Amino acid sequence: MTTHDSSASTPLPDIRQTAILNAPISEVWKLASTADGLASWFMKSDLEPAEGHAFLLEAGPFGKSPCKVTEVQPPNRLAFQWGKDWLLTFVLEESSEGKTAFTLIHSGWKEGEVTEFGQSHAEVRERMAGGWTGILAKLVQVAEGL
Numbered sequence: 001m002t003t004h005d006s007s008a009s010t011p012l013p014d015i016r017q018t019a020i021l022n023a024p025i026s027e028v029w030k031l032a033s034t035a036d037g038l039a040s041w042f043m044k045s046d047l048e049p050a051e052g053h054a055f056l057l058e059a060g061p062f063g064k065s066p067c068k069v070t071e072v073q074p075p076n077r078l079a080f081q082w083g084k085d086w087l088l089t090f091v092l093e094e095s096s097e098g099k100t101a102f103t104l105i106h107s108g109w110k111e112g113e114v115t116e117f118g119q120s121h122a123e124v125r126e127r128m129a130g131g132w133t134g135i136l137a138k139l140v141q142v143a144e145g146l
Contacts, residue, residue: 009110012121015129018103019136023143025092028100029075031143032090041139049078057082062117084116085109102139104132 021028031037033049044058049072056064070087071079079089086108093101106128113121 009112012109012111012125014109015106015125015132016103017132017136018101019140020095021100021102021140021143022098023100024098025075025094025100028092028102028143031139032092032102033072033074033078041142042135047080049074055080085113085121100143102136104136106132 031041033047035045035047035055038045038047043060045067046055047053047067047069048055049069051069051072053069055067055069057067059065065083067083068081069078070081071077071089076092077089079087082088086106089105089107091103091105093103095101109121109125111122115121115124
């Protein structure tokens with residue numbers, strides 16, 4: 001006999017956004033994989049690009065968010081667990097004429113789940129989807145100002 005697990009959560013779609021940066025992949029990698037680089041367009045942190053490295057993101061009014069690097073493939077991919085719920089992945093691809101395609105994937109969203117701050121995933125996902133648009137615009141400005 002099969003029982004239905006009513007506590008199972010339905011996954012919500014990942015947030016996936018791509019920006020084309022007029023900068024070489026080596027420079028974009030530094031912006032994505034170092035504490036100074038990340039602080040220039042996203043949040044202050046003590047990130048180091050080493051699998052297993054635990055670090056903190058300074059998330060403004062939400063305080064310091066614990067994170068852990070889960071994947072490092074220089075200069076193409078960096079992923080880290082963010083808080084209790086999310087995985088943030090940066091995928092970099094060299095494109096024509098020295099440009100870099102930067103794709104951000106924010107996953108771990110589940111219908112019916114709440115964040116450690118007591119907010120529903122669905123609500124936070126909506127806000128973050130819009131927020132990432134502005135954050136990636138900032139990355140483009142920083143990368144192209146190098």
